[in-house]
Amino acid sequence: MFRNQYDTDVTTWSPAGRLFQVEYAMEAVKQGSAAIGLRSKTHVVLACANKTNSELSSHQKKIFKVDDHIGVAIAGLTADGRVLSRYMRSECINYNYTYESPLPVGRLVVQLADKAQVCTQRSWKRPYGVGLLVGGLDESGAHLYYNCPSGNYFEYQAFAIGSRSQAAKTYLERRFESFKDSTREDLIKDALIATRETLQGEKLRSSICTIAVLGAGEAFHILDQETVQKLIDEFEIVAEEEVPAAEPGPDADQDAAPAEGSAAAEGTPADQGAAAEEGAAPMDI
Numbered sequence: 001m002f003r004n005q006y007d008t009d010v011t012t013w014s015p016a017g018r019l020f021q022v023e024y025a026m027e028a029v030k031q032g033s034a035a036i037g038l039r040s041k042t043h044v045v046l047a048c049a050n051k052t053n054s055e056l057s058s059h060q061k062k063i064f065k066v067d068d069h070i071g072v073a074i075a076g077l078t079a080d081g082r083v084l085s086r087y088m089r090s091e092c093i094n095y096n097y098t099y100e101s102p103l104p105v106g107r108l109v110v111q112l113a114d115k116a117q118v119c120t121q122r123s124w125k126r127p128y129g130v131g132l133l134v135g136g137l138d139e140s141g142a143h144l145y146y147n148c149p150s151g152n153y154f155e156y157q158a159f160a161i162g163s164r165s166q167a168a169k170t171y172l173e174r175r176f177e178s179f180k181d182s183t184r185e186d187l188i189k190d191a192l193i194a195t196r197e198t199l200q201g202e203k204l205r206s207s208i209c210t211i212a213v214l215g216a217g218e219a220f221h222i223l224d225q226e227t228v229q230k231l232i233d234e235f236e237i238v239a240e241e242e243v244p245a246a247e248p249g250p251d252a253d254q255d256a257a258p259a260e261g262s263a264a265a266e267g268t269p270a271d272q273g274a275a276a277e278e279g280a281a282p283m284d285i
Contacts, residue, residue: 007020007021010022010119010120010123010125010126011121011122011123021126021127022150025149025150026148026150028076028077028130028149029075029076029129029130029149029162030163030165032074032130033048033051033162034048034075034160034168034195035047035048035049035062035063035074035131035161035165036073036158036159036160036191036194036198037133037144037146037156037159038157038172038182038187038190038194039142039144039187040142040180040182040184041181042137042142042184042216043142043182044071044136044144044213044214045188045191045211045212045213045214046135047073047209047211047212048063048073048075048162048195049162049198051208060078062078063222064085065220065222066088066092066108066220067096067102067220068102069102069105069138069219070092070108070134070135070220071134071212071220072084072088072132073135073212074131075133075163075165076129076131076162077128077129078130081130083128084112084115084116084128102138104139104140105137105138105143106138106143106145109134109145109153110153112147113151113152113153114151116147116149116150119149127150129149131146131148131161131162132147133161134147135212136214142214142215144157144158144159157180158172158176158194160172160198163198164197164198165198167197167198168198171193171194172194175190184218189231192204192228192232192235193235204232205229205232206225206229210222
């Protein structure tokens with residue numbers, strides 16, 4: 001995207017019917033570190049990749065608890081995500097105080113979308129530069145929503161946002177039909193594998209990912225690093241380059257060539273997606 005005469009404020013329409021400031025906010029979501037959500041009939045799992053701007057700094061928190069039955073994972077500007085998660089927390093407290101019952105997930109998502117939409121219609125405001133994956137459980141079952149900076153919201157069975165999220169989407173699209181009847185452990189396994197897909201050849205460790213779980217009879221909570229590492233070891237989720245390869249013999253050279261060609265063909269989509277976004281720095285702060 002390049003600067004033009006129609007992007008000076010958020011209320012100016014282009015002749016093509018576009019609001020460039022809103023599109024820029026949506027682009028900020030693509031630059032943030034990846035966030036992933038999955039749901040079954042009874043559980044919701046949120047995952048995110050922890051990226052730091054420097055080896056000397058810690059990562060920014062990307063998953064927030066809103067209520068016992070609602071949690072949110074963000075990608076984009078972390079500061080905007082904190083403000084919106086605090087707003088969601090306040091709405092849940094007020095609803096519970098007034099009606100003495102948990103706030104339905106769908107109603108909270110609509111309120112959040114309305115709040116984001118106002119920022120697309122006021123010249124003295126700017127759109128929120130953050131995308132939110134809202135996972136929740138209410139009387140109608142488990143839900144997973146994506147809230148966009150434009151004010152739109154969508155319900156998904158599984159979804160991924162942020163940098164290099166296309167590789168995770170490809171994996172989720174192959175598996176999403178089985179998510180509805182998946183167990184808690186299977187959902188966590190798929191979330192970890194999808195998170196690994198967003199890493200550029202880096203080995204998946206508990207220090208670079210965060211997992212949160214919500215389910216029937218299980219309040220929303222973030223798993224500690226020791227538990228996540230045990231799950232990673234149990235599921236044997238390791239990067240392909242970490243697998244020790246046998247040294248090829250003189251007779252194995254011809255057999256290795258076709259194998260390398262097929263492996264390259266299989267890895268092409270994910271590798272191209274990772275290379276396209278390699279230069280994009282996650283907008284953690």
